[in-house]
Amino acid sequence: MKDLTKRQHEVVLFIQDYLAHHGYPPTIREIGGNFGISVKAAFDHVKALQRKGILKTGESRSRAIEIIHDAFLPKKEGTSVPVLGNVAAGMPLFAEENFDGTLTIPNERLKRGSRYYALQVKGDSMIHAGILDGDFAVIRYHQEAENGDIIVARVGDEAVTLKRFYRENNRIRLQAENPEFPPIYTQDIQVLGILQMIIREYV
Amino acid sequence: MKDLTKRQHEVVLFIQDYLAHHGYPPTIREIGGNFGISVKAAFDHVKALQRKGILKTGESRSRAIEIIHDAFLPKKEGTSVPVLGNVAAGMPLFAEENFDGTLTIPNERLKRGSRYYALQVKGDSMIHAGILDGDFAVIRYHQEAENGDIIVARVGDEAVTLKRFYRENNRIRLQAENPEFPPIYTQDIQVLGILQMIIREYV
DNA sequence: CATTTTACGAAACATAGGTATAGGTATGAA
DNA sequence: TTCATACCTATACCTATGTTTCGTAAAATG
Known part of the structure; x- marks a missing residue:
């Protein structure tokens, strides 16, 4: 996989963490809120992560971020x-x-x-x-x-x-x-x- | 816990299944769609399951169904x-x-x-x-x-x-x-x- | 040095999706 | 009989949330 930037890595970690605590993924706005950045900035990060094959997002589906890259997937049972x-x-x-x-x-x-x-x-x-x-x-x-x-x-x-x-x-x-x-x-x-x-x- | 009706049980199973496949929960409409019932009917079921302590839903948050009852949580072996x-x-x-x-x-x-x-x-x-x-x-x-x-x-x-x-x-x-x-x-x-x-x- | 990528903001847009209103039938308990 | 609950339809409301447009600026890349 292409390497992630520091920020992108932080974003993935946040998503993982949110997922572990809530059982469902965060919204774009929640991601932005967590880092104190704009909605668009958060959106860009998610899209970048998607381009790099870490995530998948449903088109226009709310809260539909799915981690697909093995290294970031939660330990399965x-x-x-x-x-x-x-x-x-x-x-x-x-x-x-x-x-x-x-x-x-x-x-x-x-x-x-x-x-x-x-x-x-x-x-x-x-x-x-x-x-x-x-x-x-x-x-x-x-x-x-x-x-x-x-x-x-x-x-x-x-x-x-x-x-x-x-x-x-x-x-x-x-x-x-x-x-x-x-x-x-x-x-x-x-x-x-x-x-x-x-x-x-x-x- | 209070016993679940057949339908309610089906709904929980669907949510579990959806979760396992997508990594995030279904929307109310997706639940309804799966059973061929109306949005409101699905909504009622989710609310009933919430009353019975099986689920938790974020108030007005999209796709924010969380399974909280042990018996329905994925067990890790x-x-x-x-x-x-x-x-x-x-x-x-x-x-x-x-x-x-x-x-x-x-x-x-x-x-x-x-x-x-x-x-x-x-x-x-x-x-x-x-x-x-x-x-x-x-x-x-x-x-x-x-x-x-x-x-x-x-x-x-x-x-x-x-x-x-x-x-x-x-x-x-x-x-x-x-x-x-x-x-x-x-x-x-x-x-x-x-x-x-x-x-x-x-x- | 030109170009692409990263990183961010403000505001607006479009709609997915939670919620509510107004009904209906069926069953079982009080 | 009446009340409560399960289960359902259809339609409407409204806001949470994905997406776009229009920007700025720095850093990486070739």
Whole structure:
């Protein structure tokens, strides 16, 4: 982003502060009042900040200042996703019994409208992709995968597994990231989601 | 609180939703428009919600609806930690310029009273510990380390680095998790924190 | 050195949007 | 039955607030 001038920075800080205290943004006049400057001066600052991509204002809408630049956005809360057992133990998944607490995810990164869940990884089959035993895998529920995606899939009737997905001529290859685990070739799979995030905790 | 009617509840939900999407509250007319009712009808609902202690509105101030009742306030389940540049680029760290946004962390896992920050990992030196280039490392600020901890340290005057910590007879060994990187032996280090969590995002 | 950007003021303009008046129906309690 | 509240329409009022016009002056930029 273009750099802000001192004054412009002060204005953003005021807007943030006002927002935090009131739950809604200030008017142009309130901004001006705060700095003891004219309406026009305040208006100019807001427009400048808008040009620089910090704010967005509704055209002719009152009190419609929206901070859009990440660095000035208020800290957002997280979204809770259910932890549904683990991959490897396989089995029910999505069954109620299989509920294992929740995990809060920074929701800046999550797409609205998608369903997410988490699984705890068991085993070393993805170790070369930096996915270790015990890691939490945050999965976006989705039925289709593209080559190279790391996905959660049900293979046949039993196992639920986390592998890299490749569609080949007339079969699907599920590739582990560990030479000790041979690829699985199959047609009978159901994609249960795509890996979005890995969260690992150290003691 | 007095119970809300179905309609009133819908109105609060709409206001919450609007707020989440725009960063500022709706006008009375926008509320009315959403439900296909008249301005006055919407106005009445807002006033009713105000009487019941859910909202507060500025007298004659446009778009000045503030949700004040706890149950309808957005709940924050995460803690924001600042992302302070990356490990490898090294350098100031903790300097203001070095601010790179925030990351929200599930606060179930964080100890109260500790200070946390995050760094983005650069390079492959910890690849065998499942820490990849680009991962976010959440660090608990702490000045002492124990053998085997993965820590952030400043070595000498320059480099800030993420390594495994071992105290040996009369020196300290900072061990990478990649055979291509030889261990660093030194006495002149400052521990800047202990790795608590790794967060990796896929696309 | 010319030009653009920043920073500000006074006043006027246009309208978005809070508020009020004057109604209506429906429900449930006193 | 009467009163209160929820819920609604339609129209009007009025002022808070975004925007523009016409200026000045300094600082940054090329």
